Amino acid sequence: MDWLLNFYGGNNMKKSLSVVLSLLFIGIFSPVYANTLKWSMPGDSLTLDPHAQNEGPTHMVSRQVYEGLVTHDIGMNIQPQLATSWENTDPETWIFKIREGVTFHDGSALTASDAAFSIIRAKTDPSDMVDLIKSIKSAKAIDDLTLEIKTEGPNPILLNQLVQIFIMSESWAKANGCEVSYNWDAGETSYCASAANGTGPFKITLREQDVRTIFKRNKSWWGDQSQHNIDTIELLPIKNDATRIAALLSGEIDYTNVVPVQDLERIAASSAHKINQVAQNRTIFFGMDQGSAELFSSNVKGKNPFADKRVRLAMYHALDMDAIKDKVMRGQSFPAGIITAPGVNGYTKAHDTRLPYDPELSKKLLAEAGYPDGFEVTLDCPNDRYVNDEAICVAAIGMFAKIGVKVSLDAKTKSIHFKEVKEGDPNPSDMYMLGWGVPTYDSHYVYSYLLASDGSWNKVNFSDARVDELTAAMGVETDIAKRNELIAEAWDIVQDNVPYLPLHHQVVNQASKSNVDVHARINNEPLFYFANVN
Amino acid sequence: MIIVAFVSFSLFNFVGDPVNNMVGQEASDERREEIRDKLGINDPIYIQFFNFVGNSVQGNFGISYQLKRPVSVLIAERMPATLELVFVSALLAIISGVILGVYTGINRDTFLSNVILVISLAGVSLPTFIIGIMLIYLFSVILGVLPSFGRGEVTDIGFWSTGFLTMSGLKALILPSVTLSLFQMTYVIRLVRAEMMEILQTDYIKFAKARGIKKKIINYKHALKNGLIPVITITGINIGTLIAFSIITETVFQWPGMGSLFINAVYFVDIPIMSAYMIMVAFIFVMINFIVDITYYFIDPRIRIKEENS
Secondary structure (H helix, E strand, O other), X not given: OHHHHHHHOOHHHHHHHHHHHHHHHHHHHOOOOOOEEEEEXXXXXXXXXXXXXXXXXXXXXXHHHOOOOEEEOOOOOEEEOOEEEEEEEEOOEEEEEEOOXXXXXXXXXXXXXXXXXXXXXXXXXXXXXXXXXXXXXXXXXXXXXXXXXXXXXXXXXXXXXXXXXXXXXXXXXXXXXXXXXXXXXXXXXOHHHOOXXXXXXXXXXXXXXXXXEEXXXXXOOOOOHHXXXXXXXXXXXXXXXXXXXXXXXXXXXXXXXXXXXXXXXXXXXXXXXXXXXXXXXXXXXXXXXXXXXXXXOOOOOOOOHHHOHHHHHHHHHHOOHHHXXXXXXXXXXXXXXXXXXXXXXXXXXXXXXXXXXXXXXXXXXXXXXXXOOOOEEEEEEEOOOXXXXXXXXXXXXXXHHHOOOEEEEEEEXXXXXXXXXXXXOOOOOOEEEEEEOOOOOEHHHHHHHHHOOOOOOOOOOXXXXXXXXXXXXXXXXXXXXXXXXXXXXXXXXXXXXXXXXXXXXXXXXXXXXXXXXXXXXXXXXXXXXXXXXX | OHHHHHXXXXXXXXXXXXXXXXXXXXXXXXXXXXXXHHHOOOOOHHHHHHHHHHHHHOOOOOEOOOOOOEHHHHHHHHHHHHXXXXXXXXHHHHHHHHHHHHHHHHOOOOHHHHHHHXXXXXXXXXXXXXXXXXXXXXXXXXXXXXXXXXXXXXXXXOOXXXXXXXXXXXXXXXXXXXXXXXXHHHHHHHHHHHHHHHHHOOHHHHHHHHOOOOHHHHHHHHHHXXXXXXXXXXXXXXXXXXXXXXXXXXXXXXXXXXXXXXXXXXXXXXXXXXXXXXXXXXXXXHHHHHHHHHHHHHHOHHHHHHHHHO
């Protein structure tokens, strides 16, 4: 068609010609009606190589094209995808049955050796998925449709981790020189970074990084084609919030999964658009260094006020999260009583209930702990990482002032903030803001990073022997009922000790035209094979 | 250039840790350290600087931390978009600036002149992104006639991708180039106006008037010609500023140029892209100044005559 239109040239000519021709074609092949969904978010996928970046938008794009052995459905439950079933022959050995009759976009058939190749590729440096699946010791194909994975010790959350590991075609990757995800030393662009060959419901037909990516329906996809009616997805990244929303309102895009809070009312007021909301898999909290002998920024010397649980409780009771929700977040938050999000295994509504806002009780607790006039401390805060991060800190500091604790704010860009929190460089952080998402949807992730004594992000220096024991146990226990008991016990101890001050769960806001249905998920990742344009 | 290289380079030592952005939160400390070693971040600063200068002289700006592609390729891909935008804005600024400047210079204190001057004041005082967003709301959301973002359809001519050849490409160019040119246009209007007013008071113009030469010829042939000399110098230098200003305009309009590449790089602490961009802009500045100095010599006879006399 294109050559014909170009041949006749002239834009108006082109338009009228295409109208005439499409009318003609509708006449011949009716009812063919192509549904295009124009999707926008602030950034683009960094690379189409499915293992080179463990990053949100990158996975969002890869997920439409590539598939894993298992996947999360809309409600984040584990579902079979390229594997139809699995079993443990012993706690360290997993046998997966690979789905029959699946083909890659280039037409070649999926076999167990493709799966084994992909897992090994993902766990080989310089893949960015190395840390996520470091428990996997080996992966090999037993026959064409049987895959065996061995882990280093039992790993009860292997399936959760495998959701993030996309399966590539072994022969295609090898033929195109991308056996590994990127070769730093060669300094060359790998072909797989700008082209994709998956088994998924869509295939990429055009890729201009940061400008436009076009996905077309994969007509030979193995899954249920009738659950979506999208023929073409166009990804058009727009970094500037105001421009993205203007493009939505003017009809240039159909759907965006990132909506700034201040524009929600405007979009809701438009009759042609709608908003979809769900709690996000990210909880915001304050950490207080309770393990060091003395705080770096405090006027109290020789002892650490945060080491006293009464002081931590006093800080907790001083925070009016409902006020922050109304005034700072414009209603866009769910005040939290636990530092992990709903949807994560181990989360309970009971734990997610906040202790009451009670500044009088706070003052009493401070006096009992020996600080009737409060004390001074510095709060480190990012200013470009979480929704309204700095504004939350400013509001909280006002609330702490009411109970006599004089907090000074040190707000800075995320790359400096996280370095300071993690490495104490240039100064140790006595008190800091952090937000935590749980990609495995299991509490063990929270424990191994934030609560175990040796957790690499446990910068509050919380240490409890029983919690350490439980963390180790939940990492290897494969009996689900028993494991859930361990998790529940651990949360009871943590909630009683108040090592962190939970603030709130962030909210995922998506906006679309009224006739476009895309489910909002807690990880903000759209699944277009469940989407419909009506 | 060396100073720019040094300043930009030393700045990057304070922008934070790129490694935290490169690896997931799961990454172990050993792995972070390993990556730092690979990137050379652990070397002493003076060694890093020498490596950097040595490589950039050869046109090798390294590999982007985030995109994992050579920076020189990324910049070459993005350059046409920025240069086309800057070219059109500069043209707009000069043409409309000179026309309006001459008009307001000759017809002082008329109602229209005052209106032009007041509006041009808004052009300087309102920040670029507000003007851009206002234009988007007016022309895209309310009127629905122009696209709010992107570059439209582009045509590839060799290594150069151009938006000049398609209707959607030209349409997409309008809002960003107007936004970007407003500030410069104001500048040119005021400069031309001041020059015209000054020159119209000079003796030779008075003499020309006395000789009965037509007003049109006096205004456009004698006065404007002399008035344009400083305009050329200033606008020449300002083209460099336009390139720098285009960062904001490109971000507002999602224009796929070097500016938006740079902004993304800042967000990810992608040091190779940031330093390459700074060096590029500094280089363009130096080159433009050089060219302007040379043209000045050709345009203004006074400079040549002085030299010939001495």
